[in-house]
Amino acid sequence: MYYREAGRLVSSFAKDRRMLPLVQDRFIATLFIVVVMYGVVTMIASDYWFSAILIPMMVLAIATLGLNIATGYTGQLSLGTAGFMCFGAFAAFNLLLRIDWMIIPLAFFLAGVIAGIVGVFFGLPSLRIKGFYLIVSTLAAQFFAEWVFNAYPWFLDYNSSGVANLPPHHYRVFPFQNMTPLNDAFWHTYQGRYLITLTVTLLLAIACKNMVRSSTGRNWMAVRDMDIAANVIGISVAKTKLMAFFISTFYCGVAGAMYCYCYIGNIDFMIFNLRRSFLVMFMVIVGGLGSILGSFLGAIFVYGWPILITRLGDAIFGGGTLDTAFVENNSKIVVGTIIIVLLIREPGGFAALWNTTKQKLRAWPFTK
Amino acid sequence: MAFFIEVLVGGLLSGVMYSLVAIGFVLIYKSSGVFNFAQGTMLLLAALTFVSLTERQVNFWVAFTITLVLMIVLGIIVERTVMRPLANQSLLSLFMATVGLNYFLEGLAQGVWDSAVHGLELGISNDPIFLIDEAPWLGLDIIISQFDIAAAVIAGMMILGLSLFFQYTRTGLSLRAVSDDHMAAMAVGIPLNRIWAIVWAVTGVICLIAGLLWGDRVSVSFTLTAAVLKGLPVILIGGLTSIPGAIVGGLIIGASEKLGEIYLAEFFGGQGIEHWWAYTTALIFLMIRPTGIFGEKEIERV
Numbered sequence: 001m002y003y004r005e006a007g008r009l010v011s012s013f014a015k016d017r018r019m020l021p022l023v024q025d026r027f028i029a030t031l032f033i034v035v036v037m038y039g040v041v042t043m044i045a046s047d048y049w050f051s052a053i054l055i056p057m058m059v060l061a062i063a064t065l066g067l068n069i070a071t072g073y074t075g076q077l078s079l080g081t082a083g084f085m086c087f088g089a090f091a092a093f094n095l096l097l098r099i100d101w102m103i104i105p106l107a108f109f110l111a112g113v114i115a116g117i118v119g120v121f122f123g124l125p126s127l128r129i130k131g132f133y134l135i136v137s138t139l140a141a142q143f144f145a146e147w148v149f150n151a152y153p154w155f156l157d158y159n160s161s162g163v164a165n166l167p168p169h170h171y172r173v174f175p176f177q178n179m180t181p182l183n184d185a186f187w188h189t190y191q192g193r194y195l196i197t198l199t200v201t202l203l204l205a206i207a208c209k210n211m212v213r214s215s216t217g218r219n220w221m222a223v224r225d226m227d228i229a230a231n232v233i234g235i236s237v238a239k240t241k242l243m244a245f246f247i248s249t250f251y252c253g254v255a256g257a258m259y260c261y262c263y264i265g266n267i268d269f270m271i272f273n274l275r276r277s278f279l280v281m282f283m284v285i286v287g288g289l290g291s292i293l294g295s296f297l298g299a300i301f302v303y304g305w306p307i308l309i310t311r312l313g314d315a316i317f318g319g320g321t322l323d324t325a326f327v328e329n330n331s332k333i334v335v336g337t338i339i340i341v342l343l344i345r346e347p348g349g350f351a352a353l354w355n356t357t358k359q360k361l362r363a364w365p366f367t368k
Numbered sequence: 369m370a371f372f373i374e375v376l377v378g379g380l381l382s383g384v385m386y387s388l389v390a391i392g393f394v395l396i397y398k399s400s401g402v403f404n405f406a407q408g409t410m411l412l413l414a415a416l417t418f419v420s421l422t423e424r425q426v427n428f429w430v431a432f433t434i435t436l437v438l439m440i441v442l443g444i445i446v447e448r449t450v451m452r453p454l455a456n457q458s459l460l461s462l463f464m465a466t467v468g469l470n471y472f473l474e475g476l477a478q479g480v481w482d483s484a485v486h487g488l489e490l491g492i493s494n495d496p497i498f499l500i501d502e503a504p505w506l507g508l509d510i511i512i513s514q515f516d517i518a519a520a521v522i523a524g525m526m527i528l529g530l531s532l533f534f535q536y537t538r539t540g541l542s543l544r545a546v547s548d549d550h551m552a553a554m555a556v557g558i559p560l561n562r563i564w565a566i567v568w569a570v571t572g573v574i575c576l577i578a579g580l581l582w583g584d585r586v587s588v589s590f591t592l593t594a595a596v597l598k599g600l601p602v603i604l605i606g607g608l609t610s611i612p613g614a615i616v617g618g619l620i621i622g623a624s625e626k627l628g629e630i631y632l633a634e635f636f637g638g639q640g641i642e643h644w645w646a647y648t649t650a651l652i653f654l655m656i657r658p659t660g661i662f663g664e665k666e667i668e669r670v
Contacts, residue, residue, distance in 0.1 A: 077460065125651060129658045130666075132403045132463070136604045136654060139597075140647035147644055151636065229670045274597070282471070285464050329479035336472025343465045344453040 019209060037198055042191060050190035051263070053307065058201040059258045061299035064283040065208055065292065066251030071281075072290035073212060074244035075224030076126055080138035081252050081280040083145035086272035088115040088253025089260040090155050093267045096170045097157055103172045104187070108200060108257050115253020116246040123245030127238050130227075142274055149269035156267070163268040166261060193262040200258060204251060209292055211247065220244050221290070285339050288349025297350040306331040375626050381516040383622020384523050385585065388578040389599030390606065390614035391526055392571045397608045398534070399543035399567040401550070402451065403463045406470040408596025410572065413477040414439050415579035415588045419486040432576075439572030447565045455560060456550050474593065483590055488583040519581050523615065526574065531611050543567065547609065601650035607663025616661060624649040 010016045020026045045054065063081055070078045092111035095102050122141040126134050149155050156164050171187035173196065178184060186192045211217050219240040222230035231237050260267045279302060287298020306327050313327070346352050389407065396404040414435055421431035450465050534540040542563055546553040554560050579588075582595050602621050606613025628645040659665055 075460070077463075125655060129654050131459070132608065133604055133654055133658060133660070136601060136647055136650045139600065140644055140651055143644035143647060147641060226670065228668050232670055278467070278471075281464075281467065285468070325478070325483060329475040332471050332475025333479065336468045336470070336475060339468030339471065340450055340465050343457075343461050343468065344450075347457075347461055 019206070019213075033202065038195075042195065045194070047190045050194045053304070055190070055194055055197050056259075056263050057296075057300050057303055058197045059255055059263050060280065060283060060303050061296045062201055062204055062258065063252055063255035063280050064287065064295040064299045065204065066248045066255060067280050067284050068287075068290065068292075068295050069208065069211075069220070069251065070244055070248035072284060072288075072294075073217060073224060074220040074241065074248075076123070076241060076244065077132065077135050078138040078248070079135050079274070079277050079281070080122065080141035080145075082256075082272040082274065082276035083138075083142035084115050084119055084249040084252035085256025085259060085276070086145040086149060086269055087118045087249075088112060088256035089267055089272070090149055090269070091115065091253065092257035092261065093164065093166070094155060096172070101175065103174060104170075104196065104261070105173065108254050108261075111257040112250040112254040115256065116250040119245045119249025119252070120242050123242055123249075126241050126245065139274075142277055146269060146273060156269075162270065163266050165266050170261070193265075197258055197262045200254065204254065205292060205296075208251070212292070216243065224290075282335055282339060286335070286342060286349055288351030289347075291349065291351035293354065294349050294351030297354070301350065302335055305334060372627075375630050376623055379623035379626030380619050381520065381622070382626065383602075383618040383620070384516070384520045384615075385582065385618075386598045386602045386621055387527070387615045387618030388519065388523050388574075388581060389595045390602040390618055391523070391530065391611065392574040392578065393599055393603045394606070394608065394611055394614045395530065395574065396567060396571050397603075398547050398611070400451065400564055401459055401462070401547050402466060403459070403608070404571070405463065405466045405596065406473055407571075407575065407599065408593035409470045409473040409477065410439070410442070410575040411579040411582065411595055412588075412590070412592045413442070413473055413579075414572070414576040415488065415583035415592060416477050416481050416486070418576070418580060419488050419583065419588045420481045423486065435576055436573060439576050440569040443568030443570075443572035444565050447561065447568045451564055451568070452561055474590075478590065485587050485589040486583075488580065488588050490580060490584045515584070522577065522581065523618075526577070527611055527615050534611065539563065539566065598646070601646045603660075604650050605653045605660055607660025609664050610660070610662030613660060613662035620653070621646050621649060 005022065008021060010021075018026075020029060041054070063085055066084070067078060067081045070076045088111040091114040092107045095107040095110055096104070118141070122137050125137040129137065150162075153159070156162070168184040168188035171184050171192065173182070173187050173192075177187075182192075187196065212220070219230070219235050220243075222233070222235055223237055223240045223244075227237050227241075230240070256272065259271075264271070283298035283302045284295065285298070286301055287296070288294030309327050309330055342349055346356075348355075389411065392407050392410075393404060396402050396407075417438060418431050418435045421434060422428060426434070446469065450469055451462075454462055454465055534544060542553070542558045545556070545558055546560060546563055550560065578595070579592070582592060586592065598621075602617040603614055604617070605620055606615070606617030625642045625646050628649075629642050632645070633641050653661065657663070
């Protein structure tokens with residue numbers, strides 16, 4: 001690497017515990033976020049890049065982060081991710097639909113809280129049921145979500161088609177925004193949605209980073225490694241598990257709300273099916289269990305692979321040669337193989353690969 | 369009352385179909401501690417291969433044999449490439465490996481064959497027969513199809529065979545030892561790899577049988593993988609380690625699903641509760657017995 005930890009002197013505990021201890025890291029991160037993500041990308045990216053690549057990747061990364069909190073950090077297997085996303089999406093939709101002064105930041109937050117409460121409810125059995133038996137509870141949540149929003153059309157504002165459009169006047173990001181140039185119409189564009197997604201993603205990722213390096217996260221990991229031992233050293237297992245379920249489903253709920261508001265632009269319970277839950281789980285495994293960086297890498301890879309294959313096919317064989325069935329089957333085979341190979345070779349996923357690479361670069365060229 | 373019994377019997381018989389899927393699950397879990405999520409896709413792969421062969425004018429028994437051999441070979445390959453390198457790993461990584469395998473096989477099955485819907489006719493008559501013809505003490509007829517009876521007989525035979533195998537053979541004993549503790553089993557000289565290869569091959573065969581019966585019932589297509597979702601609550605109720613549990617769980621889920629659909633759906637504003645009702649039933653049972661009805665209690669030490 002071009003810079004090292006050597007010579008880093010700290011004069012207080014606060015400085016020692018910083019999220020990014022190296023001044024170069026802080027500089028690069030700030031530069032990347034402010035100049036690249038908020039600056040250059042916002043200015044030059046096309047609608048295709050916003051709508052098909054950047055926004056969905058960030059939204060799915062948040063869902064992956066949510067599942068990672070439950071499964072990767074706390075060891076509670078959950079197959080209901082898409083169901084919790086569904087609760088979040090419908091909560092946000094109904095809040096913005098029915099309350100005149102509701103703004104998007106508050107709606108997303110409350111959507112997360114509502115999904116979190118649902119998550120705690122379905123997480124309650126985890127206090128008694130352990131291991132694989134627990135998947136019954138999260139699967140119940142998944143199927144219940146798919147059913148409840150179908151059976152009660154009130155949630156969809158009585159749209160008979162099963163899909164509701166999200167009109168521009170739902171995109172109220174701050175009060176009285178229509179008096180400024182940043183009005184409803186701006187936030188309804190992909191550029192506006194990208195800015196919303198980016199901000200929420202950053203906030204949630206930083207919050208997660210801080211949680212996992214504080215006592216909250218250490219309790220999660222203690223319960224994951226062995227809940228009886230955790231109990232013996234004085235950690236309240238019940239509180240820790242329910243807390244993990246709440247935070248995890250909070251993230252999923254916000255991701256669901258963003259999935260509808262920022263990515264697809266309408267709301268529909270059909271998309272939050274079990275397959276999506278599994279897709280998020282693949283992102284967790286491929287990226288790395290118990291890693292924030294991994295959540296992002298996993299989401300980027302699993303979501304990006306089919307797009308990459310389609311694009312490559314178009315570039316090599318001419319446009320539209322590869323049919324969607326081929327691409328779908330191909331990405332299933334590739335992702336499946338990668339999951340198995342990673343579990344055997346590198347159970348830490350892409351995040352662990354990245355860390356090994358970093359370690360090797362640090363010592364290069366003096367050792368191999 | 370008569371109606372209630374008819375619904376109940378219908379439910380119990382559909383429960384037998386769930387048990388068919390559940391047996392494969394239990395077999396692998398009991399013998400290796402692996403929660404094999406790829407079960408549904410193995411079912412699909414077997415049924416799809418069989419159907420595609422018969423559609424190409426291959427004789428029924430030839431197609432059956434080819435698929436049988438394929439499933440056995442697949443089982444052995446899975447053991448070699450996936451399970452063996454992961455021996456002694458945490459149960460969660462083993463589960464996730466099967467989820468990856470599931471995805472891989474899904475792509476492979478549909479990539480090699482196709483994703484169209486195929487009809488499958490096994491030649492078992494679906495005609496209804498009277499199980500009880502105007503029973504005087506109940507005042508009703510109970511009508512069931514021959515197909516359901518055939519499925520129940522096949523499931524019963526498989527369960528009987530497997531129970532005897534686990535209880536009374538040397539291999540069965542080794543399998544139970546392996547499921548208890550990989551390391552300890554290896555330490556006393558049980559050939560883990562050979563044992564696992566046998567189990568995965570047998571599971572492949574069970575998948576073929578279940579796949580054909582399910583395929584005849586609901587036609588062979590991608591939706592067949594949903595069978596795994598019907599099998600899950602069944603094994604969880606029965607207990608992951610119990611073969612009789614798979615059949616009891618299947619009967620409970622089947623009955624509760626049908627009864628719930630008839631008697632409870634109206635309280636929930638309409639149709640379609642069966643998807644989550646089975647899981648709610650399972651949850652209720654698990655809250656009372658956290659490791660299922662027949663599951664082994666785990667003793668945990670720090």
